[in-house]
Amino acid sequence: MNATAASSAELQLAAGGSSDLDSVIEIMNAAFDDRFGEAWTRSQCAGILPMPGVSLMIARFGDGRVAGFSLQRGISDEAELLLLAVSPEFRRRGIGKMLLDHFLSQARDNGASRVHLEVREGNPAVIMYRSAGFALVGRRRKYYRGRFGGEFDALTLSRQI
Template sequence: MSSRAESAAELHLTKGGSADLDSVVEVMNAAFDERFGEAWTRSQCAGILPMPGVELVIARDADAQTAGFSLYRTIADEAELLLLAVAPPFRRRGIGRMLLNHFLSEARGSGASRIHLEVREGNPAVMMYRAAGFLFAGRRRKYYRGRFGGEFDALTLSRVM
């Protein structure tokens, strides 16, 4: 995977689809440590893509490499961020924030009045979500089950638009 892009400004966002699932799974597996059990399987991603209100957004560099992605859904007046991942070579360049801002903008444009997400407690992304105005809404104990048997709480965060 190329790491030429110096910042989010050098990337572009495109709507993704089933043809992008291999690169999405590659990014997800690199981004989410298997000991925490956060990554989805390819079949889980493929199963949700055709559902109403679901969008996959891909961040690509100038060489068309997938730097990151977001997967979200909007139903009625609520939006949910299902997944957001940035490939390790592209981290700390604002790509996650760019994907999050895109999600927020799309949710607002779709008429969502409330948005929510779940994230593993201790995941560094919690700081990004809090900085974007998300507030603690709840905890799901032992929600994530890692490959090696660990169990980890999920934090539910929400934001009113």
């Protein structure tokens, strides 16, 4: 099956773990342009996975191809979306929204009343987050540092669930 024939109906979300890090890093490196400095390193991902309240969700097609992932953590009555990425070849198919909706549902089921995330100003995902009810609550100036020396603000978004 070619990539254009794949539909989100074939997509399954499943809990991920350290054995999925190769796929996570591959998608993250494809999804996040290195001129913005948004991608995490493999050691950052591996280091946070075993921490309490942290979970990884993998969006995988029936044939095994990984289309995207989200990394989140819950702390007390709050949850934070740490990372969400979709492989560029599978964008605009609702996969990011599916991962975001799952994060919100999981946070609610785990007792969170508020969720947070940070995103680079200008990242197209801001539109998805705003349409899901997230509002701007803060800004971190020059938070992201790109490979070529650029500095970019991070927007802190939040919403109640």
